[in-house]
Amino acid sequence: MNRSDLPELRAQLVGYSARLLSDGLAVGSAGNISVRLGEIIAITPSGIRYDEMRPADVCLVTLDGAQLPGDGEPTETPSSETPMHLAIYAATDAAAVVHTHSPEVIALSATRPELPAIHYAITALGGPVRVAPYVRFGSDSLAAAAVTALDGRAAVILRNHGAVTYGRDLAEAYERAVLLEWLARTYRLALSYGEPATLSPAELDEVAAETRRRRYGERRGPQASS
Numbered sequence: 001m002n003r004s005d006l007p008e009l010r011a012q013l014v015g016y017s018a019r020l021l022s023d024g025l026a027v028g029s030a031g032n033i034s035v036r037l038g039e040i041i042a043i044t045p046s047g048i049r050y051d052e053m054r055p056a057d058v059c060l061v062t063l064d065g066a067q068l069p070g071d072g073e074p075t076e077t078p079s080s081e082t083p084m085h086l087a088i089y090a091a092t093d094a095a096a097v098v099h100t101h102s103p104e105v106i107a108l109s110a111t112r113p114e115l116p117a118i119h120y121a122i123t124a125l126g127g128p129v130r131v132a133p134y135v136r137f138g139s140d141s142l143a144a145a146a147v148t149a150l151d152g153r154a155a156v157i158l159r160n161h162g163a164v165t166y167g168r169d170l171a172e173a174y175e176r177a178v179l180l181e182w183l184a185r186t187y188r189l190a191l192s193y194g195e196p197a198t199l200s201p202a203e204l205d206e207v208a209a210e211t212r213r214r215r216y217g218e219r220r221g222p223q224a225s226s
C-alpha cells in the first residue's frame with residue numbers, strides 16, 4: 001500500500017467504525033480503529049460520533065505520534081488511544097488495530113483474569129486471552145500494559161475498559177474483535193451451566209497445526225494446477 005491508497009483506507013475506517021455500532025462493539029464515539037500505511041498510521045478521530053464521521057475526519061500520524069496535515073481538510077484530533085495503537089505497531093507485525101468497548105469482554109474483564117479456551121476458534125487469537133490490569137484510558141501506561149498482555153496473542157482484554165485486536169489487514173483485525181466478543185459471550189453462557197471444560201495447550205497446538213496445514217494446502221492447490 002502507498003499514499004495513493006489513503007482515500008480508500010479513510011473510507012474503510014469510516015465503514016468499519018459504523019460496524020462497531022451496528023455489531024454492538026461500541027456506542028457513540030467509544031473505541032477506535034487504525035490502519036498502518038508504511039510509516040503512516042490512519043486513525044479514527046477523537047470525540048466524533050461514528051454515525052457522523054466522514055472520511056476526511058480520519059487523522060494521520062507518524063509512527064512516533066506526530067500528527068500530519070490532512071489532504072486540505074480541517075484536521076481533527078486523533079483518537080485519545082493513539083499511544084496504545086502506536087505501541088502495538090511498534091511491538092508487533094500489526095497492519096491494523098481495532099479497539100472496542102464491547103459489553104461481553106468488559107463484563108468478563110471485571111470478574112476474570114483471562115478468557116479461557118472453551119472453543120478451539122480461540123487459536124485465531126493465539127490462545128487464551130489475557131486481561132491487562134486497569135490503567136486510565138489514553139495513558140502511556142495503558143499502552144504498555146496492553147503490549148505486555150498481548151505477548152504471543154492477537155487480542156487483549158483491558159480490565160474495566162474494553163478490548164484490542166490486531167491483524168494483517170483491517171478485515172482480519174475486525175473479524176478478531178467480533179470473534180473475541182463471541183467467545184466471551186459463549187464463555188458466559190457456559191458458566192451459567194457450571195464450570196466449563198477448557199482445551200489444553202496440547203489440544204490448542206493440534207488445532208493450530210491443522211489450521212496451518214489446511215491453509216498451506218489451499219495456497220498450494222491453485223499453484224499446483226497452474
Ligand SMILES: [Zn+2]
Pocket residue numbers: 030031081099100101137161162
Ligand atoms: Zn477505550
